[in-house]
Amino acid sequence: MRILLFTGKGGVGKTTLAAATGAALAARGRKTLVVSTDPAHSLGDAFGHSLGAEPSEVDALLSAVQIDSRTLVDTTWHRLRAELQTALSGAGLDTLDAEELTVLPGVDELLALTEVRRLAEEGPWETIVVDCGPTAETLRLLALPEAVSGYLARVFGRRVTDSVRRLGTHLDGLRALLTEPSVTTVRLVLTPERVVVAEARRTLSSLALRGIAVDGLIANRLMPAPGFWRGGAASWLRTRRTQQDAVLAELSKAGFEAVSRVEHRAVEPVGLPALLEIATELYRDRDPLAGDGTPVTPLLRVRPAPDGYTLRIAIPLSRDAEVDLARVDDDLAITVDGFRRLIALPESLRPCRITGAESDADGLVVSLAGNRGRG
Template sequence: MRILLFTGKGGVGKSTIAAGTATLSAASGQRTLVLSTDAAHSLADAFGAPAGAEPTEVAPGLFVQQVDAQLRFEQSWAEIQSYLLRVLDVAGVDPVAAEELAVIPGAEEVLALLELRAQALSGEWDVIIVDCAPTAETLRLLALPEALGWYMERIFPVERKIVKALGPMLSKAAKMPMPEDSVFGAIERLHAELDEVHGLLTGQDASVRIVLTPESVVLAEARRSYTMLSLFGYRVDGVVVNRIFPTEDADEWRARWVAAQTVILGQVSESFAGLPQWRSVYRTGEPVGVDALGELAREVYGDADPLEVPEGTGPFRITRSSDGAVVHLALPYVTRDEVGLARHGDELVVSVASYRRLLTLPPGLGRHQITGARVVGGELQVRFKEGAS
């Protein structure tokens, strides 16, 4: 099953491109679901058709779904919500306000990931296309499974033991209800399911496509997205440059835009060299509906297969030799001075800007020591040698 995520800065038209790609997929005979994790939920507007919390067919073989965070939270995490409501009641929060507060920040995006997992495991679909939230939210979301994994392995068991042993005493001292074991169980299920999502999205048949417009600020964010997606192990399979002004018959005002965009388009070509790049000309009207979206997508992709699976092993790999191994992690545009690197036991901690990834090293590297690290051609290379001091 092919999974394709679309992301980009808000307002670049990623929902339209995602919807158009899904339309082509369904037209080729693939049973296709396009799922929105964006709180703005623009897919229904793009298709000009109603869409809700369950998959809705908008064309033969083409289904749209927009996750209802409140509904999914009540269905999947009733234990957690019940505990939060009790805490808020003790704190004196109005019951109506408490119902709103009990949907945790970011719940919509998290539950959309869980819905993606459920749909992927259902066996109903040949292709799932995800219209992601704007870039920053998407990066935080995609970093969540590994971050939660670290918490679950290192901190969570200790907290659970403490609450089980000292719960009544703590509850009396804090005058707040302590979470029951069912709440911990719900958190464990959340972790296990998010871990499955991470496996799906970093697998061979999944990739991310970046949508941008030819503007310097948007390009800068797209470059950062490429770096951070690679940092967390997600494969970027191409970029779509949207809303390019046509060059013919340009008046003076538009000619200036054309000139400015031409410069940025050259920078896009250089920035994403080696990746497929598709372009979409600014249209005279907004593409709404299956027919208009399909026409747009055919113009964007031309003869290329919009669902082609990228080759290679992804951003992370390990090469081995007789005296050790090298861990390779793609970090486009990054210099050695911008990378923070540390080791804690079997974990390699890699930091770039405000993002940090904890890479769990394979068991075979546990007895190896780091002998050096460098950044070459947009790739971090960390050398390990057995028995080195």
Template sequence: MSAREAQGSGTRVIMFMGKGGVGKTTVAAASAILAAESGQRVVVTSTDPAHSLGDVLGRRIGSVPVQVTPGCHAQQLNGRDRLEESWAEVGGWVRRAFGWAGLDDLEAQELMLLPGLEELFALAEVTSLVDSGRFDTVIVDCAPTAETLRLLTLPEVLGFYLDRFEQQRPLRRAVSETVRRLGDLPIADAQIAGATRRLADELSGVRRLLSADTTSVRLVMTPERVVIAETRRTHTALGLHGYATDAVVVNRLLPEHVSDDFTARWRSAQLERLDEVREGFGGVDTLIAEMSPIEPIGAGTLAEMARVLYDGREPTAVLGTSQPMSVVTGADGPELHLPLPNADRGEVDVWAGDGEIHLTVGAHRRNLLLPDALHGRSVVGASLSDGTLVIRFDADVDAERDDGDA
């Protein structure tokens, strides 16, 4: 299973996500340094292609973790080596197939690297940090929100297609000789199938690690209406894909004692937004970082920032609760409960069939395999209430109806 048996060891993973420019990297670095002060072995690692973690820490870092303070290491992830190792055989076959189709080698090499693959395999390096046993806590400074959401869904989506690839092997063997007679199209042989299986297993390991009980997301935002709205959508998307959020961080709140009317009015507007955050992210803790008169760079300044931010809380504790998908017994039959915090009813669409639930929430989509307890049952209705999607199933197995809509 890897990733220390899906975190059976209890290794803590905390992922800091947020819109570009909200101070996500600074908050992640500060959290790591404060956690190390309590005696934990901590590494803060960045998948953000902006490579700003070293700038925040005030020192040069690379792809190998280096100690920045006692107990705290830092690393700037680069997924290219892992990508080339894991994708080499499959990518080589794809390149040959593109060449057969008439593309020159340079074009084929460009097309075979699917968008996001390099970043995804940078994220896969987090499993290596957990497996190493060197650290009690792994803190991840993620790429900006939209890109990270895409990366978090890639293991599941690619795993889905790789599984289908495996299931079609007998058919491919049957037709391969016929295809060869028609031309020299490269056929995916057993070696490619084995490489595909290893790739699928690696992606599954990422998925298990990031959805484990000891992994949680912290959403960083500034107290601005547009940023808060995007963060709420992110919160919903994370719930859709089964990722737990345990805290939101409101960064760069203007300090209480301000000297002029303009700044005082600005702070007043920020406080109104802060109330919206506290009301709109139920079940998770709200952490507040005031704007500093000096730029928070270097271990000492970051540690002080973190002490104010956490205000006596342990940075690596689970700071809030997020309910997982569950099956419960309803009045008329079994129900599947799926948390969708901040989702609007008009954005939710549900369809069931072939042992799967197909969900759409705004621009985000997910296919869920039904738990064994619900196999053979039909959806009879769905509703969204208090941030939880409730999908109701017929009490009898193999009922006639086979779909539902919310």
């Protein structure tokens, strides 16, 4: 099983590229499901096919579905919430407090992600391609399993009911699925504009912080090569393409060398023939599952040092990134550009104390002195 998550700023064409990738995989003989978790639900428009809340066949080996988060909330969460409220009331909380504690932020997004996992485990598909929402929503979505799991641990403590235990186990499984690079990877779609370089790096930093692998960047809507353009618009088109080439060069200089490219179409691509044409340009002779060759690096790597250890945290950082690092018991609290995560220290490093930290092009390097107490 493979899961490909497509995300990017709103309006960059991620839905079209997700649909094109799904169509290409099916054309190569892989049974594929394309899933939309984007509230805009434009996936059906890209296929030119009416979609609902249950998977429907678009073509041989290709199916698609638009997840209805509100229905999932009504049918799934309300029942579980009632069980959690009962458990909390039985632990001595009054009804109002129990109701407040079981209002989870982002529960509709979490249930959409849960539905993706259910489809992956129970369905007949070899590959699932997910058209996620815009980048900010996707980053929040992918952080939810760990955040909600921590929330439940703080709220319930030792008062664990069967319902809480089942939910916690499910969240742990969901987090494991998202952070297994041999199964789940992200493809970041962008347009070649000046503002995208810093944003792309911030997005990659946040995904790396969550332990979620990125296997490709796609620059969409690139103006065609000038060639023999003539007429009044030729100068404008050349200027636009020159600007885009400069952005791509800046991306390469910033470390994003393997950026796939898709040219702008004069006509909106709708339907399988148009989508397959885009997939041919995007992947050429490559297997669409293979990404663009971007290496997947482990989040944490430990190396011995003369006075202890160095812990490398593979988070790509922009030059102006705001980074905060703190020790919290056996965890490191890392905040990058407002995104925070607690990362459990490897067991061998827990007796050590932090003596310094610095950043380089590959992320953070934390120095620890061995077996000298905690800092």
